[in-house]
Amino acid sequence: MTNYIIRRLLLVPVLLFGVTVLIFGMLQFLEPDERVSLYIRGDPKSDAQVNAFIKKYCLDCPIYIQYKNWLIGTVDPVTGEREGGILFGNFGWSKTSSQPVAQLIARRFPNTLDLTLWAVGPVILVGIWLGVQAAVHHNGLIDQLARIFSIVGTSFPTFVFGLLMLMIFYANLQWFPPGRLSDEFNRIVNSDQFTRYTTLLTIDALLNGRIDIFLDALRHMFLPILTLSYISWATFLRVTRGSMLETLRQEYVVTARAKGLPERDVIHKHAKPNAMLPVVTLAGFTVVGLMGGVIITETVFNYPGIGSAAAEASAQLDVVTVLGFALFNGLILIVANLVVDILYAVVDPRVRLS
């Protein structure tokens, strides 16, 4: 076990180094004058100024010096201030949104986190429930329906599904609008009456005692959550069903039935816990995947998270901003994957022994 964890931990610096090199490499596709945005705020006024900045930040120096500057930044000899340096959280200046990339991420990320946290519950619980039902009624009507759903579900692109949901529940029924909050509440949230304790809107709304804002936020998140969920349901359904069918054929299940346990106990107390092994891993990866999978969902529903911000920036070819998002995403995912892998080894002894 310790052995496995150590081996897995050793991979982390490799991944960190690799991802920074990858992103730095992509930055090299830009001309030096475009890369000035990594260090200064706003647009330089003249060509002479641009050239001065290129000199100052060594943007035409050898690659390894640039890489070092990009990582830790440069210290201004006059003011003694550090400029640039992703390790200090300076991801550069976002031209398309006229603010530092780090600030843009800090504003948008809580919304994405809010959305994913709300999506995790429905995704996992409903997915597992569907899978168990399908396995218990093997080859029955529920099973057939579940199989059709799982194939059709995986074939339905999120943006088509999202647009369809908007057509039905927004354009036709006016139930669930896109966006983050209704205008009236948006004004309150941005005023002094509303304290941002955690920056997660739904939780803040509860802490401020504003049930109406909480419900309005949920109303806006309902369709994005549904869209994020249905594809994961299809996968969960398959894995849970397969694993459950396998377990139900085991001899100890026969024993449990033979000694006269009610079917409900056989399924929920004996079979289900053992069938959950592969599902636990899947759950881990799904939670991690949700964070990356929000790009399209957020864009379709006009939801102000990091996914839609990344999509907007790349549609406008604002490379410095896009790569800032990629870097942030990469760092989060390296940590998240590490946690999932270790948890997996804790749950399943076969992994740590191989």
Next chain:
Amino acid sequence: MTTVTPTGNNELLGEAVAMRKIGRLERFLGPDNYRILQGLFKTPAAIMGTVLIVFFILVALAAPVLAPPLGKDPYTIPRDGFKAEPKPMGTEWRSKAPPLPFWWKAVTGKEEWVHIFGTAQGQYDIYYGVIWGTRTAFKAGLTVVFSTVLIGVIIGAISAYYGGIVDNILMRIVDVLYVLPGLMATLILAAVLTPLIGRSTLPVMISLIAFGWLGYARIIRADILSVKQRDFILAARVIGVPDSRILFRHIIPNAIFPTLVLASLGIGDVVLSFAALSFLGIGVDVGYADWGQVLAFARNWITSLNTYWYIIAWPGVTLVLFVLGWNLLGDALRDVLDPRLRGKV
């Protein structure tokens, strides 16, 4: 995959096998591979998948007949004016109508060419987008799948065959490239490449290739590692066959068929990602015949989608059926390739 060959002490079985008629195709492909092909036509789901894919191939081939192009570049969706407001299905062409297909009068009895699926914002004809988009889908899908498999096989083969430090370095590179989720990675690379090589299908295709080979490299590596242990490889080595010849003539042909079949079904996923990026406004220019592009026209009309439902309905249904076809087929094949999964998934 091991095959049981009848031996002399089991004459009955040997006779039975000998009496079974073996077709030319089966002899050419070998029994294992033949069984995989048979899997394509076994279950109703697999047959439905095959039918869907054949249908799309026919549409792609017949595109110039179904929707005769207006100018030199058939992949630019023809426009009927420049008004923002979409027009409903069946509206007549007002200005600059493309040539009338010869079957139109015979089928409908009308003299004028109409917008069969209506027009999107900016009067782009949805029907043209859907029909020519089929060609775009196949072009992008085939190119990307072919290139990713090729790169994946080469990297996976080198990694597995040489092992040791080479294997370690190559697989760590794969690990690093796997950190970013597929769509995010493709998105950023496409955003970086677009200013360099201009708006076309190329930036997205290159990005899909750059991050698409990872999975194939891993699969091929594992397959080769198992083939490498077999006796005939040892025999080849003993008689002094050079490394490259062992790798390319003996190991890869014996390890690759299942991967190739599964990979070809990856076209569905590739087309889906391609359309998704187009939908986000990355890659091709506005008005390029591509399903994601047409769907993106709906983004500005979300409040009135109940009136303009046809903007998402036609390209949406087309995209879903296309991906569904490949998924149905892929499912059937996975059953054949991995008998342990049979009847479970």
